[in-house]
Amino acid sequence: MIKLADVSYVRLGTRDLEGATHFATEYLGLDVAERAKGSVYFKSDEREHTLCYFEGDPGDQVVCFEVEEQFHLDEAAAQLESLGHPVRRGTASEAALRKVHDFIAFRDPTGNPIELTWRPAYSGRRYHGARDAGITGFSHVGLCSSDLARDEAFWTKVTNAQVSDRIGDAPLLRIDEVHHTIALFPSVKPGIQHINHQVETGDDIMRSHQFLKDRQVRMVFGPGRHPTSSAKFLYFEGPDGMVFEYSSGVREIADELLWRERQFMFEPKGFCKWGAKPNIAEFNK
Ligand SMILES: O=C/C=C/C(C(=O)O)=C(/O)C(=O)O
Numbered sequence: 666m667i668k669l670a671d672v673s674y675v676r677l678g679t680r681d682l683e684g685a686t687h688f689a690t691e692y693l694g695l696d697v698a699e700r701a702k703g704s705v706y707f708k709s710d711e712r713e714h715t716l717c718y719f720e721g722d723p724g725d726q727v728v729c730f731e732v733e734e735q736f737h738l739d740e741a742a743a744q745l746e747s748l749g750h751p752v753r754r755g756t757a758s759e760a761a762l763r764k765v766h767d768f769i770a771f772r773d774p775t776g777n778p779i780e781l782t783w784r785p786a787y788s789g790r791r792y793h794g795a796r797d798a799g800i801t802g803f804s805h806v807g808l809c810s811s812d813l814a815r816d817e818a819f820w821t822k823v824t825n826a827q828v829s830d831r832i833g834d835a836p837l838l839r840i841d842e843v844h845h846t847i848a849l850f851p852s853v854k855p856g857i858q859h860i861n862h863q864v865e866t867g868d869d870i871m872r873s874h875q876f877l878k879d880r881q882v883r884m885v886f887g888p889g890r891h892p893t894s895s896a897k898f899l900y901f902e903g904p905d906g907m908v909f910e911y912s913s914g915v916r917e918i919a920d921e922l923l924w925r926e927r928q929f930m931f932e933p934k935g936f937c938k939w940g941a942k943p944n945i946a947e948f949n950k
């Protein structure tokens with residue numbers, strides 16, 4: 666079994682690196698960690714980077730998870746290959762570009778590009794945000810799934826992910842005490858469905874709602890409150906149609922033995938207990 670220790674970073678291709686950088690700093694509230702040739706790295710917490718925009722195809726979207734030991738990469742590669750998922754070992758220069766010691770790359774059954782990394786860089790420089798969005802860190806991703814049952818089986822049988830709750834057949838998966846680090850949503854194509862940053866308080870959600878609305882950022886869901894994780898949330902659209910979420914107050918599952926996954930309806934009340942309606946294709950199937 667592949668033990669995912671944390672979600673590490675996302676890498677997003679874009680044809681407009683300057684525009685994406687402007688969004689990530691001035692609107693989303695991240696810090697520029699580094700500008701390199703053809704890419705910009707962003708910080709949202711104590712890690713060296715948690716988002717990288719690079720010049721390329723906006724369909725090129727990668728999510729990376731950290732493993733604890735280097736031999737976990739070898740074990741994961743062998744297991745994935747045996748299950749029919751071709752695995753590529755990252756080269757030293759690719760690892761340097763990702764600010765990690767070592768990594769492997771493969772695709773999940775939907776075709777989402779996934780990386781597993783060992784020793785991603787942390788930073789001595791404190792994250793403070795280009796604007797005061799109240800961000801406390803990069804926390805989870807929604808992934809597109811062309812077959813929810815198959816992909817739930819992949820993540821829960823091949824990795825340590827466990828179902829915390831389901832909305833319809835869409836599972837919210839935890840890899841530690843945080844309610845979910847991966848969420849799968851129905852889609853006909855692969856890709857990252859949304860990128861979540863935690864913020865400190867519900868006030869941060871409301872402040873950002875006003876701030877982003879004033880700047881004509883497209884709101885796609887919320888402000889609202891998830892019945893699943895009980896987090897207050899706001900979803901809005903960033904460059905290349907990527908959906909970003911702020912949420913605050915995500916549930917922690919401290920005692921696994923006492924937790925039973927719950928079933929929510931795949932309709933607006935399963936997504937928000939305040940009555941907000943999602944304007945997000947994958948939440949409306
Ligand atoms: O509305 C669906 C999403 C639920 C949650 C949650 O419970 O916090 C998410 O953040 C998510 O699935 O990404």
Ligand SMILES: [Fe+2]
Pocket residue numbers: 805807848859861910
């Ligand atoms: Fe989310």
